[in-house]
Amino acid sequence: MTAPPLVAEDLDLHHIAKAQFDRAAPFTSNVDGWKGMAQWLFEPERIVEVSLPIRRDDGYVFMFRGFRVLHSTVRGPGKGGIRFHPEAGVGEVKALATWMTWKSALVDIPFGGAKGGVVCDPRRLSLGEKERLTRRFVAALGENIGPHTDIPAPDLYTDSQTMAWIYDTYAMMHPGNANLPVVTGKPVTLGGLAGRAGATAQGGVFVLEHYLEMGGIPGLASLDGARIALQGFGNAGRHAAMLLHEAGAVIVGISDSSGGISCETGLDPGMVGRFKDETGSVVDVPGSSPLPPAGVLELECDVLVPAAIECQITAHNAPRVKAPIILELANGPTTPAADDILSERGIKVVPDILANAGGVVVSYFEWAQNIENQQWDEASVMAQLRRRMRRATETVMTRRVSMVEAIDVYRDRWHGLVPSQRKLGLPDLRTAATAVAVQICRDATEQRGVWP
């Protein structure tokens, strides 16, 4: 087993995105003249940084900072969430925008990638302060967002209410236009899509079900009776817990930013949710045992679902992960060094750009519905989501097999690959998914040509 590195891991998210890109690149075709093309595909098209002065409820003015990164418009307008987080930063937002580009390509959505972040602690903002901050951010971004240029959505600590404020602010600044498609994840009463709130989790569950049906984990053919641990109990994690529980899985552990809980015989996610609504945390749910902060990641279970924040599975704790499969609902929860250790241990990681792509698929449906001035029904949204997620799962699994078969052919291009992959010759699902996406973006770029 690979020993954890003696030096600290590089947890810069943009460096992580680059390492993943570099691993996938040798598996894309036609690498002649690759260097300039690789730079073009990887570097963001635009980075906007804005100052956001807000009057707090106590009357004092406070300055926040916000970012919006447009990674790529090669396949369509930029698309990606806005997060409110104390540790948001431009490197992180660049990485998240890059993954949005790959995600849209992988699930065949005609969008590029973008992401935004505001550096703030949303738990210390009143509702009024959060609204003023959101509106000021939209005003400061000006024409950098728009229904056909860059379309925001919810992410960490932003929700349908935040999206409603974004829409309203943009609409006030652009009177007389049909502005609903400027943002997705809106309330259903405001052009939102029925089923949007649970779509990221539902997409992940569709992927996991199909992966198991296709024999991804020998001996685990369905979710019925599967033991699941989840890190994060917000939009993605809470919906996932509900859906997995409904599918017959046993939820053996849940954590949020305050701590974790476990129960051998299974937690009722509905009850845990009501408890969190009342107390603000999952900690101390009756009948559960407390877990140390990151303990949920090391629980004995069949499926581990990181659904919180990035860089949670690292070289430090990857040797102690016990689940044979990890479904990444969060963006960037696993570092490249952890990927190596997991791969060597035979643990399968269903990567974020596949596992959580349900959010962008349904965002696309909402955007299309707004453009058409229609209201789609939930059943057809879910049927289309299921079809796309299953197709993307098959594409990634097939690509991985063909990459393994092509290993000999690509032997001389292996210098970029990690020792474990070189030794085992087994590109992981992340590398396969990234290779598929980068190839699609590269083909589109070649077809469009270099202007002028």
Ligand code: NAD
């Ligand atoms: P959210 O704000 O609704 O919930 C985040 C959850 O993570 C909360 O329960 C919080 O307590 C928990 N958390 C934060 N830090 C933690 C820590 N250190 N340990 C354990 N739990 C912690 O956010 P969300 O929308 O559910 O997003 C979660 C992840 O999923 C993010 O990585 C996000 O980028 C990704 N994602 C979300 C969507 C979506 O549609 N919401 C789509 C794609 C990807």
